[in-house]
Amino acid sequence: MQNTYYNLLMSGNEEAWTGTSWAMECSRVFEHTHDDVKRPFAALDDVALGSLMSFPTIFAYEKYLRASARVGRITEVTRRQSEFAFTFAFDPTVSPIPYDTFMALLRELDIESKREVNRSHWAVKNVDLARVLYGAGLTSSPTLQPQARPPRVFISYSWDSPEHRAWVAQLASSLRHDGIDVILDQWHLGLGEELSAFMVNGVRESDRVLVICTEQYVRKGQERQGGVGYEQMLVSSQIMRHVGTNKFIPVVRQTTGVAPALPDDLSGRMYVDLSDGPNAHVAYRQLVHDLHNIRTPLPPLGPRPAAL
Missing domain, CATH: 3.40.50.10140 (Toll/interleukin-1 receptor homology (TIR) domain)
Structure with a gap:
């Protein structure tokens, strides 16, 4: 399962991925996620969140910002009344993905090229992210290693x-x-x-x-x-x-x-x-x-x- 799913965190805030933590409204979770993919995690309980945190993650910006995307892991998730707060760590073995390169990979990454790239949300994709990055020459290995939680x-x-x-x-x-x-x-x-x-x-x-x-x-x-x-x-x-x-x-x-x-x-x-x-x-x-x-x-x- 870990090799065939990844998280997509898309934000319209230009500072979203400059630190180690961010928050996403509960209503934005699982947007642009196929029902069959969402079903095992829909409860969003501790077990589901643990599974989601085991997947590699793309941290991307909405299209109008034309900013590079990063690859890493969600290291912790905290449930709040109306949002999920999470900490994350970038994978030091994967360089930032330039905007044009990221846009060219949208189809392989199962990212809708019109509405999805213009909407802050948290999606789960049934795609082997490591394979896509390796095939695009963005990594030297077809696997991605877990990332440690920030202190x-x-x-x-x-x-x-x-x-x-x-x-x-x-x-x-x-x-x-x-x-x-x-x-x-x-x-x-x-x-x-x-x-x-x-x-x-x-x-x-x-x-x-x-x-x-x-x-x-x-x-x-x-x-x-x-x-x-x-x-x-x-x-x-x-x-x-x-x-x-x-x-x-x-x-x-x-x-x-x-x-x-x-x-x-x-x-x-x-x-x-x-x-x-x-x-x-x-x-x-x-x-x-x-x-x-x-x-x-x-x-x-x-x-x-x-x-x-």
Whole structure:
């Protein structure tokens, strides 16, 4: 089954496939999909979504944008009230497909050349995508490999000031641009939703947690004040259950003192300093590499020196 189906995600938003996540209205799912193809997945339950995520995916733009398409995988799907939110990863072995090349392949890809390329939707096609790409000289292999889910990161911080909130949002935007799926209250927490549940799910379901350590955050955490105090209790409980975990990363943003202040539960841990200064950019790149688990390669081990 995995070799004979693929997903088509078509969007009219020019920024849709520039990050690692997007959302599609529920009413647009299975548009331009044959009934026989749709039937096994029509329930859209966990089993059906798991099957759909196992298929390769074309991420395309509507015709008027004349933009290149990408190939990859849907790595996670979240059901919301009126839409499906999903994260995705591009296949590094498949280069972007130029607009003219993509349009020339519409028939082989079972994409209708008039209405379908002018409509944002999620379709499923009974086509061996790997074979089509290989036949067009776009890949060097007739198979496509699964793609890893982007790292998911939850940001814990205090609302020190409007300027600090904007700084945190900018950090989150930069991380998303660098392929990291960030969970941030400013984006993911709606009015009327339960703050404690958001915190619990964010800490529990993320791969890493960035703890933005301003002086005010550290003070509130130590005094167990408000949301910061609650998040610090969550951090403490996870550290106690998983001794030695590196899930929580202290991110320092401070203006006073030589030695940065850290919450008690995170003291003694390696931190990254993103305080304003000439080294902030280097520290940010270090953070991105760590979140992607990119390690500095060890130099080769040389032979034992001869006796003097």
